[in-house]
Amino acid sequence: MKSLKKLLVALSFAPLAAFASSGVHLDRAPDLQGDQQALQNGAKTFVTYCLSCHGASYVRYNRLLELGFTEEQVKDELMTTADKIGEPMRIAGRAEEQKAWFGATPPDLSLVARSRASGDGSGADWLYTYLRSFYRDENRPTGWNNVVFENVGMPHVFWELQGEQHLNHETHKLELAVPGQLSPAEYDQKVGELVNYLVWMAEPDAGLRKKIGVGVLLFLAVLFGAAYMLKKEYWKDVH
Template sequence: MKKIILTLIAALGIATGAQASGGDTVAWDKAPNHLNDLPSLQNGAKLFVNYCLNCHSAAFMRYNRLRDIGLTDQQIKDNMLFATDKVGDTMKAAIDPKQAGEWFGANPPDLTLVARSRSGHGGTGADYLYTYLRSYYRDPTKATGWNNLVFPSVGMPHVLWEMQGEREPLFDTVKQHGHDAKVFTGRWKQVTPGTLTQVQYDEAVGDLVGYLQWMSEPAQNSRVRIGVWVLLFLGVFTVIAWRLNAAFWKEVN
């Protein structure tokens, strides 16, 4: 129950993170493009189920749609489903929405389209999520013990901290409008190690964000592929139609 409550707080933090004013001071990192990498998407789906689905729902996504990223029904049953779920069910949060509303005054947001809901800094929602999930640091002054550079004073704990470990951002002190101000240097100090190295953690977050991006439009790879073939067909057909038109008017003249 404690894990569910903490993850719910995290969910509410993601939902309101886009409204944080302080996050505009940190540039977003470019999220890796894993939309055509099936093993990456499969790992992202596993991370989503294990760390996000306790409190978040994906009401517009069914488990059986994971076939599109190379999973069989048996693999979905063995690795993705809770005990009472079926392959044809939608991805519903493990927590009761009614209870969540009673406990916290609001239900956690649906994540089906979260990767498409934020843009800025010349980046996408995927870039925001990728930077956000890699910008946590310990802050004992906060109720959860965590803070975030992208979303200062975040109400969400770092649910992936065991993988990343604890880090500390490094700041420089500069003069701004006659006052000293701390400016993030872009560098971090590792305080305690996680179960993954920083490179491995970045890859894991990239997989999770890639899955969230894919989930926002599962048909996008097919749409792009079909679009390319349609454009090629139209190009070839245009040449054929032009030559037929020239041959027809040649006979008329």
Template structure:
């Protein structure tokens, strides 16, 4: 029993340790984009940019019909790693190759939006900030770094859309230690423009994040609607029970 309690305590700390290992960079709120057009654009971006390295092995292509796509549209525009619409969203990259190229196997993204939720922000906020804070860093093996996950192994897969930029840092006094300074981030400097403006890139990123949130729980809208129906039914049942109770006890003085 003592061992089990210690094991549970350690496991409970794992999420906190994972977040503590990252930079503590302030998360930006992800825009609310849940309309079908946004989700469809997010699915296109996911297949074209993310599915090359990452899998979404809990997601089938035919579930994309839930966001308004037909099987013909899925086959012609999104089906690159499978030959059947009912197949899983898997990557063609072998784990051994991924580890050799990036130093780690890219994680499965099926429920990443839920896994990255924390007290500092939702999973959508985390992903939105993460995808928008890549910068050029020639000291890294991939040539890219990230403000949310320093020394990240993942390259900037949407650099052509966002363009190339570098992070600017400045030394500032450390209020906790006399005579000591800290290296603080002060902003980005754009070196070359991408195919999108900053606003267009932010919108595209928000669409991609919206799709990742939807993919983590495709039945979320149905669950919420069903929850409202259940609450209304319970409210009606409680009212009828109150009337019945009142009728039973009306003769009692």
């Protein structure tokens, strides 16, 4: 019951978050929903870099089996915050400690790909642009700022992978000052995989829903044809 109340609260705030746009142009995120390997890579990145601060409490570890992981892989490689595979992907850190460190408790990411959708782009576009728009700002407590989410409390957890970007205040563009472990193209790919996993996590049954929808439309098309032929046969003497 408590989890249900939390879910309803998250959904109620989703439309409000949709209007929280910074006016920054959003880059189009790659669509990798049909790429199982990419989704697996995104899941691994999420567990490694995100789950220590951000929970996904509306998703259970056993749902990762739908991405092609075996139960042994989930238990050995991905289950960092639970003992049983049927448990939710809870946060690893303590909420009170995180609030002291960052000024606010990091939000649950179960529905972030849906809550960040707006008229400027999809939630995937927002996340894809946001995770590539951190830059050094010594005036911030964490040493980092973000073009998409100004004065965000979250530090740049991927800085070793991406490198260090600086904001050119004349051109208002980001420039890579210190290269990271990955090339810009490799980093974009890694972020794209993570974002697609977040999209999948926000609605794991989206693929099935779309398949059912196509099937229903095909059925209605056949039914319409049969109904039309029946109508012609029934009214042929009248016309």
